[in-house]
Each structure stands twice: as structure tokens, then as C-alpha cells.
Amino acid sequence: MSGFRKGKAPINRLRTFFGEKVKASVSQMIINEYYAKVIKDYEINPIGNPEIKDLAKDAQYVGKFGFDNSFSVDMVIEVLPKIEPIGYKNIELDFPNHDENTLFDAKMLEYRQQFAEREQITNCGAELGNSLVIDFKGYIDDKPFSGGAAEGHSVNKLGQGSFIPGFENQIVGMKVGEVKSINVTFPKEYHAKHLAGKDARFDIIVHNIVKTKLAEVDNDLAMMVGYESVDELNEKVKNEADEEKKARNRQVMDRQIMSKLFETNSFTIPKSMIKDELTRLR
Numbered sequence: 001m002s003g004f005r006k007g008k009a010p011i012n013r014l015r016t017f018f019g020e021k022v023k024a025s026v027s028q029m030i031i032n033e034y035y036a037k038v039i040k041d042y043e044i045n046p047i048g049n050p051e052i053k054d055l056a057k058d059a060q061y062v063g064k065f066g067f068d069n070s071f072s073v074d075m076v077i078e079v080l081p082k083i084e085p086i087g088y089k090n091i092e093l094d095f096p097n098h099d100e101n102t103l104f105d106a107k108m109l110e111y112r113q114q115f116a117e118r119e120q121i122t123n124c125g126a127e128l129g130n131s132l133v134i135d136f137k138g139y140i141d142d143k144p145f146s147g148g149a150a151e152g153h154s155v156n157k158l159g160q161g162s163f164i165p166g167f168e169n170q171i172v173g174m175k176v177g178e179v180k181s182i183n184v185t186f187p188k189e190y191h192a193k194h195l196a197g198k199d200a201r202f203d204i205i206v207h208n209i210v211k212t213k214l215a216e217v218d219n220d221l222a223m224m225v226g227y228e229s230v231d232e233l234n235e236k237v238k239n240e241a242d243e244e245k246k247a248r249n250r251q252v253m254d255r256q257i258m259s260k261l262f263e264t265n266s267f268t269i270p271k272s273m274i275k276d277e278l279t280r281l282r
Contacts, residue, residue: 027063030071039077048272050075078270087264096252103241111237112214115224121209125173128159132171133208139201147192148200152207164190167202174206 031052039046052062053074063073118131126132132155138148159168170182181203190196215221222233 023065027065027071027073031063031073031075035075044077045080047078047080047270048276050077078272081267081270083265083267085261085265088261091257091260093253093256096249098245098248100241100245103244104237107237107240107244108217109214111221111225111233112217113212115215115221117213117215119211119213121211122176124209125175126158126171126206126209127211128168128172129212130158131156131210131212132158132206134171135205135207137203139203140195140198142201145195145200148202171204171206174204176206176209179203179205 035050038044053076063071065071121130134153134155135151136149136153138145140148155162155168155171158171162168164184164186166184167182170180170184174180181201183199183201185199186192186195186197188197215224217230217233219230222228222230225233225236227233227236
């Protein structure tokens, strides 16, 4: 210690300079060791970190040091509730009926879309299913309204329902560079209440049209995916569809089981678990 020979510093000066740091180190070491021991000895199943109650005022440590070299600390440990489940036997479940052919077609469509050919259309009008890039500007009573305009907006698949009813159908037939005004009516249940049920005009410009041709289900597609033949591809897709069906069935049944167990079992959910879940959902 500066100003004193080695081993000659007064104990009160040492306490002044290093006491808080030593207590902080010792208290943390004791808490870590004995917290784990208490959890094990009393078979406690804690949730999260304990809440320390003994926080010394203006101190760097927690807990209380006694004059007899003792140490104590008060902490609150939130634990998982003990549940003795009832009513879990002979639960009746409604097995979902997922059409295997529909799942197969959906899986195969993913591969066909992945390796589809895309062609720029310049001389023909837009068709349902085409991808477009457009500008649009909307008016109600000949006045622009908030959220009613965009430039360079991508329409991934014309006719898919990305806009309000009647909007996309009136784009069909428009060519690149064409300008057109269309009239539509916002649905009465539209989420923006100030627009619900109102008539509107949109001025539209088409900048780009792309036609997508899905890949044929043949040996060429199979090899692009990584298989030797279309038969091998079909078998792979069938297995994927089967796994998808099992996963969906499992999810539906799990929800049914949880719902029925909640009906017959009551317990208090720890506050920290509710807090953590709310934080996760934000």
C-alpha cells in the first residue's frame, strides 16, 4: 500500500481502501457456493435468478457480515409449481385429416417454382400469375390519402389478393409503360377505418412484367434437385409429404391434449415466467 512499508499498513486503512472490494468478492463467492448447495439439498426447481433482498446501502456487495465473521443473505427464489396431473388418461382426440395428395402437390410445387423459367414480357399485356413492378397513387374525392401511393412496388403474383378486391383484376391486360386509372371500393371491414367502405381512384403505371413458367416434373428437374430420376424425386417428395403430415398431426394433437389438460388441472403460473414470455413476444 502506497506510503507504508510492506506489511506495516494499519488495518483500519486497509479496511478503508479495500474493505468493500473484499466483501464484494467474498459475498459473491459464498452466494454462488451455497446457493447451488441449497438448491440441491432442498430439491428446489428454481425459475430464473434469485432476488437478493439484503443490498447494503451505498455498498458494493450484498448480504450482511457479522462481527463474529458470519455472513447472511436473504433471497427470494421463485420455483416451478408442483403439479399432480389428473385427467390425462383416456383423452379422446380428433385426428386431423390432411390430404396426402395436396401435401405432395404443394411440396412438388416448391421445386417447380425454385427452378422455374422467368421471361420478361414487353409486347403483351399482364396476365394473372405474372410478376409486376408498378407505381400507383390513390385518391378519394380527388384528394391523395395517406398510405395510398407507392413507387417501384413489386407484385409477386398478380391475382393473388395482395390488394383490395377489384384492384388486381383491372391491371390484367396492361402493358409495360401503360398508364391507367382504375376505380375500386375499400371493403367495409377494411382495417383502416377512415378508408373502410369508401370509393377510390388509383392511377397506375406498369414498369415491368415477368412471366413465370414452372419447371416440368421430369428427369431434368430431378437432376437439378439432386436426384437421378423423376421416380426418385417423386419418392423423395412423397416422404417429405408424409413427414409434413405427421408433423401437422402431432401439432394438432398436442394442442388438443394441452387444452384438455388445462380444463382438468389448475395451477398458478409464476410471475417471472409470465414476464419472460411477454418480453419474448414484444
